[in-house]
Amino acid sequence: MIIDKLYKYVEERGPVCVGLDTSIDYIPQDFIKKHKDEYSALFDFNRRIIDATEDIASCYKVQIAYYEVLGICGLEVYKKTLEYLRQKGLIAICDIKRSDISSTAKMYAKAHFEGDFEGDFITLNPYMGLDSIDEYLGYVKDKEKGIFILLKTSNRGSRDIQMMRLNDGKRVYEHVGDLFYKVAKEYKGEYGYSSIGFVVGCTDIQEIVNIRERYKDSFFLIPGYGAQGGTKEDVRKLMNGKNGGVVNSSRAVLLAYKKYDDAFDASARKEVLNMREEILNGI
Amino acid sequence: MIIDKLYKYVEERGPVCVGLDTSIDYIPQDFIKKHKDEYSALFDFNRRIIDATEDIASCYKVQIAYYEVLGICGLEVYKKTLEYLRQKGLIAICDIKRSDISSTAKMYAKAHFEGDFEGDFITLNPYMGLDSIDEYLGYVKDKEKGIFILLKTSNRGSRDIQMMRLNDGKRVYEHVGDLFYKVAKEYKGEYGYSSIGFVVGCTDIQEIVNIRERYKDSFFLIPGYGAQGGTKEDVRKLMNGKNGGVVNSSRAVLLAYKKYDDAFDASARKEVLNMREEILNGI
Numbered sequence: 001m002i003i004d005k006l007y008k009y010v011e012e013r014g015p016v017c018v019g020l021d022t023s024i025d026y027i028p029q030d031f032i033k034k035h036k037d038e039y040s041a042l043f044d045f046n047r048r049i050i051d052a053t054e055d056i057a058s059c060y061k062v063q064i065a066y067y068e069v070l071g072i073c074g075l076e077v078y079k080k081t082l083e084y085l086r087q088k089g090l091i092a093i094c095d096i097k098r099s100d101i102s103s104t105a106k107m108y109a110k111a112h113f114e115g116d117f118e119g120d121f122i123t124l125n126p127y128m129g130l131d132s133i134d135e136y137l138g139y140v141k142d143k144e145k146g147i148f149i150l151l152k153t154s155n156r157g158s159r160d161i162q163m164m165r166l167n168d169g170k171r172v173y174e175h176v177g178d179l180f181y182k183v184a185k186e187y188k189g190e191y192g193y194s195s196i197g198f199v200v201g202c203t204d205i206q207e208i209v210n211i212r213e214r215y216k217d218s219f220f221l222i223p224g225y226g227a228q229g230g231t232k233e234d235v236r237k238l239m240n241g242k243n244g245g246v247v248n249s250s251r252a253v254l255l256a257y258k259k260y261d262d263a264f265d266a267s268a269r270k271e272v273l274n275m276r277e278e279i280l281n282g283i
Numbered sequence: 284m285i286i287d288k289l290y291k292y293v294e295e296r297g298p299v300c301v302g303l304d305t306s307i308d309y310i311p312q313d314f315i316k317k318h319k320d321e322y323s324a325l326f327d328f329n330r331r332i333i334d335a336t337e338d339i340a341s342c343y344k345v346q347i348a349y350y351e352v353l354g355i356c357g358l359e360v361y362k363k364t365l366e367y368l369r370q371k372g373l374i375a376i377c378d379i380k381r382s383d384i385s386s387t388a389k390m391y392a393k394a395h396f397e398g399d400f401e402g403d404f405i406t407l408n409p410y411m412g413l414d415s416i417d418e419y420l421g422y423v424k425d426k427e428k429g430i431f432i433l434l435k436t437s438n439r440g441s442r443d444i445q446m447m448r449l450n451d452g453k454r455v456y457e458h459v460g461d462l463f464y465k466v467a468k469e470y471k472g473e474y475g476y477s478s479i480g481f482v483v484g485c486t487d488i489q490e491i492v493n494i495r496e497r498y499k500d501s502f503f504l505i506p507g508y509g510a511q512g513g514t515k516e517d518v519r520k521l522m523n524g525k526n527g528g529v530v531n532s533s534r535a536v537l538l539a540y541k542k543y544d545d546a547f548d549a550s551a552r553k554e555v556l557n558m559r560e561e562i563l564n565g566i
Contacts, residue, residue: 021386021387023390063387063390065381065383065387065388065390065391065394066387066390068390068391068394068395068400069390069391069393069394069398070398071362071394071398071399071400072355072358072359072362072399075355075358076355079354079355097381097382097383097408098348098380099380099382099408099433100348100380101436101437101438102438103304104304104346104348104349105348107306107346107348107349107351107352108348108351108352110352111348111351111352111354112351115352115353115354116354116355117351117354125380125382125408125410125411126410126444127408127409127410127433127444127445128408128433128436128438128440128441128444128445129436129438129439129440129441129442129443129444129445130440130443131438131439131440131443132438132440150382150410150411153384153411153412154384155384155385155411155412155414155415156412156414157411157412157413157414157415158411158412159412160412160413160414160462161409161410161411161412161455161458161459161462162410162411162412164449164455164458165449165450166447166448166449166450166455167448167449167450167452169450172444172447172449172455175444175447176444179443179444
């Protein structure tokens with residue numbers, strides 16, 4: 001089960017997930033100039049961030065939108081970044097948030113669990129219901145792959161639908177959670193967590209306590225730390241001790257060189273170390 | 284407003300939306316053999332389907348998953364197919380069902396409304412709330428682009444979340460619809476429809492009547508006809524007379540050559556003509 005590998009990496013390396021949402025704007029101009037084009041600079045930037053953090057990050061979340069926006073050439077970099085992570089035995093979470101009917105989901109599963117865009121985990125949007133994830137389950141069971149389902153996201157708009165109350169008293173996100181939690185239980189690894197986890201933003205303290213309580217043995221991918229307002233206390237509650245989740249940081253890591261006035265890769269390392277210390281200190 | 288162009292195309296050419304969910308398996312073997320590889324066969328297949336149906340189809344829905352599954356080379360075909368539609372002045376609906384926080388949505392908007400993967404409409408998943416569509420609205424207002432938001436999908440799983448009742452008595456999909464309908468009203472074209480429409484499957488007759496009644500001046504992208512069980516009566520109810528929606532058909536058109544025992548493009552044309560007749564006859 002891929003979740004066991006992630007669990008062990010969290011234990012060895014800490015809970016930080018480095019988000020490679022690498023906008024071309026984030027890359028220092030003089031670094032871009034040393035490359036034949038911005039695409040090779042983009043890959044090389046990612047590569048150096050990975051090299052500088054691999055022993056202190058549990059995993060890497062690669063946000064496909066930042067590569068799609070650059071078209072075919074951008075997706076070549078997305079592919080190469082995933083290949084690089086794979087070669088190093090690191091864990092890639094492909095943040096694709098797909099959702100579709102099963103015949104189409106079959107294509108997405110093959111696209112992102114095999115072939116050019118292969119990663120270890122993908123994110124999925126639950127709005128289309130249980131049958132929209134069926135086609136991914138074979139990969140979870142037999143191919144060392146995993147899923148994170150959007151439960152309660154970190155944005156303000158998460159209140160518009162996810163927080164609404166159903167007539168049985170549950171929030172919509174709780175209903176979603178209960179449905180998929182039942183499926184997730186069938187894909188548990190040796191440490192008690194399932195390879196089907198949830199995306200839970202750390203920006204809503206009241207819900208955080210409820211979510212961790214309600215889905216005790218669920219592993220969380222946690223966005224929203226720092227820039228979006230989530231604090232170390234919020235994150236710790238979600239993490240369930242030391243190993244129940246990974247905490248994503250993208251901009252703060254990629255742009256750390258603006259804060260530390262050092263090389264971007266050395267700065268990224270400092271930022272990840274600081275963040276790890278901040279989160280773990282006192283747990 | 285792009286919706287006015289679509290409205291006029293529906294009036295001139297009929298309500299059929301040809302779905303280019305082109306699986307390599309759908310392409311006749313002897314046609315593939317005539318090409319240097321399956322990617323060029325795939326593009327040429329799409330091109331011939333488009334040529335054979337452009338005067339009798341309102342638009343083309345290109346499902347990106349069927350191209351992503353083929354990796355970079357598949358996405359080259361996706362790009363070329365969209366380019367071909369654009370050159371011909373035809374309308375492309377990019378079925379991407381994306382959803383994300385606004386900084387990421389900004390990338391998706393640029394990726395699919397400009398650059399390599401430019402289309403006229405895109406589909407979006409509403410689960411992340413109102414702010415998840417903000418970054419697309421500038422394109423709708425000023426750049427002749429449109430959106431279809433998933434409301435009630437055609438799959439069985441649509442019952443799991445979309446059909447649940449909130450404590451105010453509304454279904455979840457009605458709550459979603461009411462929220463986005465309010466935004467959509469600000470982007471109306473000259474025929475009274477908005478460039479922000481909904482995806483509404485025609486597989487649930489009870490909801491169909493309610494949906495059309497509730498969102499009177501909303502334009503619908505309607506999947507689920509034929510293979511998934513939707514009938515001409517269901518579709519007519521959703522269409523609001525002749526022009527309030529487009530009805531997608533993918534497999535039935537792409538695989539029509541198995542039914543008519545004729546060339547695949549001539550067969551596709553027959554199938555679209557039949558479907559158009561079936562839907563419009565009696566309206």
